[in-house]
Amino acid sequence: MRDFINFNRYLDELLVDVYPQPEDEGHTKMAQEVIQKWIPNLIGCRSVLDVGCGEAFLQSAFEAIGIDYTGVTLGKDCEVAHGLGRNALCQDFSFLDFQDASFDLVFSRHSLEHSPFPLLSLMEWHRIAKSWLCLILPTPKYWLYGGRNHYSVMAREQAEFLLERAGWCVVWT
Numbered sequence: 001m002r003d004f005i006n007f008n009r010y011l012d013e014l015l016v017d018v019y020p021q022p023e024d025e026g027h028t029k030m031a032q033e034v035i036q037k038w039i040p041n042l043i044g045c046r047s048v049l050d051v052g053c054g055e056a057f058l059q060s061a062f063e064a065i066g067i068d069y070t071g072v073t074l075g076k077d078c079e080v081a082h083g084l085g086r087n088a089l090c091q092d093f094s095f096l097d098f099q100d101a102s103f104d105l106v107f108s109r110h111s112l113e114h115s116p117f118p119l120l121s122l123m124e125w126h127r128i129a130k131s132w133l134c135l136i137l138p139t140p141k142y143w144l145y146g147g148r149n150h151y152s153v154m155a156r157e158q159a160e161f162l163l164e165r166a167g168w169c170v171v172w173t
Contacts, residue, residue: 011092014116017149018075021054028057031109034136035061042105042132049103051093051125052111053077056086062107070103072096094121101130109136112159118152122166133168135159 021027035058039045048062053071062069071081071088081088091097093108094115106125112135115121125133139156154162163170 011116014149015074019149020076020080021052021073022077022080023055023057027054027110031058031136032061034109034134035065035107038134039067039105039107040065045104045132047103048105048107049096049098049125049128050107050109052108052114053081053088055084056081056088058107058109059086067105094124096124096128098128100127102128104130105132105134107134110138112137113152113154114149116151118154119162119166122162122168126167133163135163 039048039062045067047068048070050056050058050062050069050071053073054077056069056071056073056077059069059071069087071086072091072093073081073088074090074092078088078090089097093111094117106129108125112118112121122133137159138153139159160170
């Protein structure tokens with residue numbers, strides 16, 4: 001049997017690295033373009049879980065195309081989202097409190113790089129998704145920033161390997 005006492009302690013230590021992701025024009029515009037271009041083509045997509053949703057600022061973009069929105073985030077972003085009347089839950093996206101196949105789509109905008117164990121996070125997302133993952137992931141080729149709370153910035157080939165190992169079928173990169 002595995003003893004997760006130290007593992008839990010390490011995760012608690014990492015919580016100090018979580019920082020707010022307030023809505024900003026650049027992230028919002030890019031994410032809205034992705035949503036408008038790709039998501040309406042997902043046949044039967046009626047629900048989304050936005051992992052690492054920040055202040056849940058994409059809720060209106062998903063609802064505008066008829067998709068029920070739920071977000072998960074940590075820290076002050078959750079409080080801000082609630083204050084704005086948005087549907088965000090305070091949960092770690094690697095340990096989700098949902099039944100298997102709870103959402104048609106998992107949407108991850110600049111969040112996987114914040115996971116200290118991206119393969120396990122992808123496996124968890126696969127567990128709760130019925131069909132799809134939309135993953136927006138910065139790679140070192142375009143984004144050289146590392147440091148605080150950026151544990152898993154990786155090359156495209158590594159991301160594809162992890163996605164496939166977690167059970168996802170990669171359609172486009």
